[in-house]
Amino acid sequence: MPKTGLYEVADGKLIRKKKTCPKCGDGVFLAEHKNRSSCGKCGYTEFKKKEEPKPKAKKEKAKAPDTGAPSLFEE
Numbered sequence: 001m002p003k004t005g006l007y008e009v010a011d012g013k014l015i016r017k018k019k020t021c022p023k024c025g026d027g028v029f030l031a032e033h034k035n036r037s038s039c040g041k042c043g044y045t046e047f048k049k050k051e052e053p054k055p056k057a058k059k060e061k062a063k064a065p066d067t068g069a070p071s072l073f074e075e
């Protein structure tokens with residue numbers, strides 16, 4: 001099976017156009033999907049991350065839980 005089209009030479013370097021499966025090794029390429037790449041051999045799936053979702057700002061917890069009970073040591 002010819003593998004033409006899978007490689008591209010740019011600036012004298014061989015560029016692999018498709019991702020290979022880290023489990024199966026070189027020669028097994030991941031199938032490109034819209035938001036993921038998957039290996040048809042072992043089922044390995046790699047999700048494409050466009051942007052890390054920004055973590056929501058955590059609401060600051062009250063320093064002490066408000067129990068409603070009066071502090072005995074309060075002056």
Ligand SMILES: [Zn+2]
Pocket residue numbers: 021022023024025028039040041042043044
């Ligand atoms: Zn695989």
